[in-house]
Amino acid sequence: MKHFWVFLFISTVFFTNTFAQKPEKLSSAELFHEIQKLNFLGTALYVAAHPDDENTNLISYLSNHKKARTVYLSLTRGDGGQNLIGPELRELLGVLRTQELLAARNVDGGEQWFTRANDFGYSKHPNETLKIWDKEKVLADVVWAIRNIKPDVIINRFDHRTPGSTHGHHTSSAVLSMEAFDLANNPEVYPEQLKWTTTWQPKRSFYNTSWWQYGSQEKFAEADKSGMLKLDVGTYYPEFGLSNNEIAAMARSQHLCQGFGRLTDRGISAIYIELIKGEMPTNNDVFDGINTTWSRVKGGDAVGDILYKVEERFDFQNPSKHIPELVRAYELLQQVEDIHWRTLKSKQLKKIILATAGIYLEASSESGSTTPGSKAVIHIEAINRTLPNVTLKQIDIVGVDAKLLPNKTLGTNQKENFDIGFTVPENTSYTSPYWLNEPGTLGTYMVKDQKLIGKSETPSGFKAMFSLVIDDVEITFEKDVIYRYSKPDKGELYEPFAVLPEVTSKIDEKVLIFATMDTKEVQVKIRAGKNDVNGSVVLDHPAGWTIVPTSIPFSIAQKGEEISVKFNVTPPNIESEGKIAPKITVGNKVYVKELVEIDYDHIPKQSVLLPSEAKVVRMNIQKSGEHVAYIMGAGDKVPESLEQIGYQVHMVDPNTIQNGSLDKYDAVVIGIRAYNVIETLKFKQPILFDYVKKGGTMIVQYNTAGRWSNQFDNIAPYNMTLSRDRVTDENAEVKILAPKNSLVNFPNPISEADFDGWVQERGLYFPSQWSKEFTPILSMKDEGETEKQGSLIIAPYGEGHYIYTGLSFFRELPVGVSGAYKLFANMLSVGKDNVKKNSNVKG
Numbered sequence: 001m002k003h004f005w006v007f008l009f010i011s012t013v014f015f016t017n018t019f020a021q022k023p024e025k026l027s028s029a030e031l032f033h034e035i036q037k038l039n040f041l042g043t044a045l046y047v048a049a050h051p052d053d054e055n056t057n058l059i060s061y062l063s064n065h066k067k068a069r070t071v072y073l074s075l076t077r078g079d080g081g082q083n084l085i086g087p088e089l090r091e092l093l094g095v096l097r098t099q100e101l102l103a104a105r106n107v108d109g110g111e112q113w114f115t116r117a118n119d120f121g122y123s124k125h126p127n128e129t130l131k132i133w134d135k136e137k138v139l140a141d142v143v144w145a146i147r148n149i150k151p152d153v154i155i156n157r158f159d160h161r162t163p164g165s166t167h168g169h170h171t172s173s174a175v176l177s178m179e180a181f182d183l184a185n186n187p188e189v190y191p192e193q194l195k196w197t198t199t200w201q202p203k204r205s206f207y208n209t210s211w212w213q214y215g216s217q218e219k220f221a222e223a224d225k226s227g228m229l230k231l232d233v234g235t236y237y238p239e240f241g242l243s244n245n246e247i248a249a250m251a252r253s254q255h256l257c258q259g260f261g262r263l264t265d266r267g268i269s270a271i272y273i274e275l276i277k278g279e280m281p282t283n284n285d286v287f288d289g290i291n292t293t294w295s296r297v298k299g300g301d302a303v304g305d306i307l308y309k310v311e312e313r314f315d316f317q318n319p320s321k322h323i324p325e326l327v328r329a330y331e332l333l334q335q336v337e338d339i340h341w342r343t344l345k346s347k348q349l350k351k352i353i354l355a356t357a358g359i360y361l362e363a364s365s366e367s368g369s370t371t372p373g374s375k376a377v378i379h380i381e382a383i384n385r386t387l388p389n390v391t392l393k394q395i396d397i398v399g400v401d402a403k404l405l406p407n408k409t410l411g412t413n414q415k416e417n418f419d420i421g422f423t424v425p426e427n428t429s430y431t432s433p434y435w436l437n438e439p440g441t442l443g444t445y446m447v448k449d450q451k452l453i454g455k456s457e458t459p460s461g462f463k464a465m466f467s468l469v470i471d472d473v474e475i476t477f478e479k480d481v482i483y484r485y486s487k488p489d490k491g492e493l494y495e496p497f498a499v500l501p502e503v504t505s506k507i508d509e510k511v512l513i514f515a516t517m518d519t520k521e522v523q524v525k526i527r528a529g530k531n532d533v534n535g536s537v538v539l540d541h542p543a544g545w546t547i548v549p550t551s552i553p554f555s556i557a558q559k560g561e562e563i564s565v566k567f568n569v570t571p572p573n574i575e576s577e578g579k580i581a582p583k584i585t586v587g588n589k590v591y592v593k594e595l596v597e598i599d600y601d602h603i604p605k606q607s608v609l610l611p612s613e614a615k616v617v618r619m620n621i622q623k624s625g626e627h628v629a630y631i632m633g634a635g636d637k638v639p640e641s642l643e644q645i646g647y648q649v650h651m652v653d654p655n656t657i658q659n660g661s662l663d664k665y666d667a668v669v670i671g672i673r674a675y676n677v678i679e680t681l682k683f684k685q686p687i688l689f690d691y692v693k694k695g696g697t698m699i700v701q702y703n704t705a706g707r708w709s710n711q712f713d714n715i716a717p718y719n720m721t722l723s724r725d726r727v728t729d730e731n732a733e734v735k736i737l738a739p740k741n742s743l744v745n746f747p748n749p750i751s752e753a754d755f756d757g758w759v760q761e762r763g764l765y766f767p768s769q770w771s772k773e774f775t776p777i778l779s780m781k782d783e784g785e786t787e788k789q790g791s792l793i794i795a796p797y798g799e800g801h802y803i804y805t806g807l808s809f810f811r812e813l814p815v816g817v818s819g820a821y822k823l824f825a826n827m828l829s830v831g832k833d834n835v836k837k838n839s840n841v842k843g
């Protein structure tokens with residue numbers, strides 16, 4: 001797994017908590033900032049659709065300058081994107097991006113929320129988005145977020161008034177935010193939520209506008225801004241030694257899997273927010289007219305009297321002298337009836353009390369994981385580094401029957417260590433992202449427990465509750481049980497403490513294509529979650545498939561060790577597809593999960609449990625030709641897929657292409673976006689075209705329009721104009737325009753049915769114009785648009801054929817879409833029908 005070292009350059013103490021799971025350790029200046037935040041009773045909610053949509057400048061400004069509680073509600077977790085740093089895609093990418101958002105919030109001081117909406121891929125219009133998402137569910141989640149967070153102001157990243165001008169998810173986030181603004185206070189709307197929360201009416205709502213909405217910076221400069229606030233997000237924070245925009249850039253740089261690592265910035269910088277609901281502030285303050293002092297809470301004045309004084313007279317050299325006041329404020333806060341503010345402010349105040357007293361509490365497990373039924377030991381460290389007298393009364397481990405009653409005085413700077421041993425209950429839940437526990441739909445995750453909805457991650461299964469008596473008041477502090485260890489080349493490390501199954505399994509290849517009846521050997525990896533695991537594994541399979549042997553016994557001595565066993569899988573003689581799934585029996589228990597670990601330096605290690613399975617597809621696929629040259633572009637898995645149906649794929653470095661060097665291949669395939677990313681290719685085009693002229697087949701997959709077209713006009717041997725035309729509905733009807741063309745006949749007859757079961761989209765960046773030599777083969781369109789005929793076009797050139805296709809083969813082949821395989825085999829077989837050579841190429 002790749003690691004990035006960006007964080008080594010961030011030396012500021014304020015950001016130490018950026019490191020995965022590392023406990024926060026606040027300096028006096030940071031502590032003072034926390035007290036200022038404690039004394040600000042206002043909340044802002046920022047709403048957008050994806051990880052990276054959020055304006056970190058604004059979030060940091062609200063959190064660090066206004067000192068407001070600032071929450072980013074990202075409707076999705078970003079499952080649909082690309083990953084620049086590792087192999088995680090789809091739901092695993094969503095897990096990685098969730099953690100990157102949390103890392104960003106650790107830097108800019110915000111909090112992170114989500115809905116159940118799934119990032120299912122590009123969407124042109126909010127109508128499509130809201131249909132796929134299940135609008136009612138996602139709207140309910142936005143209302144739920146507002147009712148729980150209780151924001152005074154909401155700021156939308158996107159404009160609800162301009163559907164179709166940006167990603168449908170974007171507009172939808174604003175549309176839902178606007179609707180939820182009006183619904184959250186109505187007890188008749190989603191009344192079931194009111195079992196756990198209360199209604200809430202935000203005061204105003206803004207749209208975080210920007211110049212690109214106006215076409216150009218010049219036009220924006222001239223625009224009427226009377227309905228907008230202008231915020232200086234370049235403000236400098238002496239307590240951190242950083243400018244707001246520096247913090248924002250550091251936060252944004254957490255989105256490493258999206259390639260957002262960037263330089264920091266300083267200096268005056270303006271952001272405009274346009275009022276869309278509520279009263280216009282008169283003083284350029286988003287919280288204008290909103291009581292953000294302790295007096296907004298019944299019983300809060302008495303708490304405020306103490307805490308404002310602490311802030312006013314804060315002693316940076318000896319903060320611990322404020323402990324008696326802070327503890328008194330804590331006592332008074334416990335009498336406040338308003339549960340929302342009491343909970344929120346108690347949590348902040350407890351963190352401040354610990355930091356002010358220099359008290360460090362830690363509960364660290366012996367290893368990174370355990371299994372239900374196993375024995376576990378937790379090492380406790382407790383130290384008070386400033387106060388004369390603190391008593392550690394009791395330590396409880398929540399969720400297990402384990403407690404200690406030390407009732408011991410923690411003398412100044414005298415470290416106390418204890419061990420707590422217990423048996424992990426058999427019914428303990430496994431550690432895994434809660435939204436992936438049950439299969440969801442294309443548009444939404446399945447989450448059965450309402451209380452989990454919105455949470456960024458699964459709450460830790462084990463928490464240590466430390467009961468301390470400080471200045472005669474008993475306060476209980478909560479710490480997640482973590483795993484602390486060190487590596488010689490990395491230093492001190494922290495990881496979540498995970499509960500995992502005692503055995504997990506994995507088939508590396510997630511899709512196995514059987515183009516013939518030949519048997520394939522399938523390797524199943526089995527990993528032990530504890531010592532001495534003995535059992536047997538069978539492979540569940542679709543009817544008609546044969547698995548030999550039926551069952552394989554195994555034995556693993558060491559926790560963490562992995563062994564592999566092999567099954568012979570033989571498909572039936574007819575077309576068939578389904579899943580093979582390892583089922584492991586140990587004693588009287590059956591295990592069916594795969595463990596995926598996501599481990600990067602910028603996020604806490606993630607353990608994800610998914611169904612252990614692989615898709616098997618038996619397709620009656622014919623092919624001609626044998627040797628395929630592949631020129632990789634931006635990266636795709638098409639070569640592995642072609643090998644699965646029996647082609648010999650030769651990866652060709654474009655630098656090595658010379659006159660005649662390609663002649664031995666039956667076809668040359670260009671990987672996705674190759675002309676966008678490989679400079680050399682444009683110089684090799686004459687050689688590639690010469691290869692086609694002599695009888696070869698050249699297949700070019702999608703390239704993005706715009707960038708290459710300016711610098712490069714010979715992507716095809718004839719005129720062809722790439723456009724941004726795309727068909728995003730993977731179920732869009734496909735019409736065959738050239739039914740006699742060999743691409744839809746030889747060697748596999750293609751019908752409309754071969755376009756069933758496609759995923760994510762039909763294709764993208766189709767040519768919109770082409771010269772008369774080309775024949776368009778297919779026609780398709782998204783709802784409400786005109787027919788697009790450029791998804792697959794072919795032209796004879798000399799003795800050979802040139803094919804350009806924007807169809808998303810790079811998505812369809814790796815997931816085993818049978819029709820996509822047949823169409824690709826036909827492209828590779830073009831001109832190899834000796835009897836009818838060339839006669840059918842023109843439709």
Ligand SMILES: [Zn+2]
Nearest residue numbers: 049050053167
């Ligand atoms: Zn986005």
